[in-house]
Amino acid sequence: MFVTGDGGPRLAADAGAYLQTLLLAMTGYGVASCPQGLLSFYADTVRDRLGVGEGKLLVGISFGYADENAPVIRVATGRAALEDHHIPHLESAPKALVTATRSLCRCLGADSTPDLLPATAAGADARPGTRGRFCAR
Template sequence: MARPLLSAHAERRTSVDYPYSETMYASVHHERRAAFGAELYGALGIGSGDHTARAVYDAESLRFYGAPHAAFLFVQGDGEARLAADVGAYMQTLLLAMTAYGVDSCPQGLLSFYADTVRAELGVTGGRLLVGISFGYADASSPVNQVKTERAPLESTTAFHDQGPSSESVRP
């Protein structure tokens, strides 16, 4: 599967089922992505201006970062964002199950940029490609696996609303 993806990448033959734009991210998300990128490329010894080395590393994602397996999640039907959310919930459950069984995983949005290639290689005739997931057992000695994505505090990403006691609440 990696060879056709690399060929499509080299030929700039992308086919995205779900539109992508940098403008879809809020400034705080751009900041978080930049901070993670700096840490990731720093761990790999790739400088911020070394675009060639960055491109070489980015192409590794099309080789699933060396993972022996990849899953591709497709959305079926016309539900647009609603069905994409359902597939996202499924993906989270899958990732958590893999973790519970000691399997490491990496969701990869870039794999979805080659939807037609993936469909052709896998013989998939319907659906829209949402995301790919590489999985296997991580090489703990690899510098990239030492990088941990910082998490925003819960209170900065989530609002909880207390509705108080309700006359319709369930009582034991």
């Protein structure tokens, strides 16, 4: 995706919205895709190969039909539990953020609002340094 001019943050927002819509549309038509921001480091090479005369290269997109039989498709990796790597610190967050988070939890159908107390005080997992869950389900 080449762009001209200096649109600043608006250009980035517009380009991002367009890119997301394009990627979703491609998926809808069964075309696999992968945005590649690193391609912008090779703008001159891309410009020469494609015959593009002007503009700044923001991002490239690799796309095609996925080979569902490729061995890499079956690679599975484990996932760490969210609480193993993320500790929310809502007790020090601005009040507006806490209110918004509680509202989001309610919208998502959570049974309770975010736990702002350390897990030990909330009666949850007593591991040192852990916190209660963000939204209880």
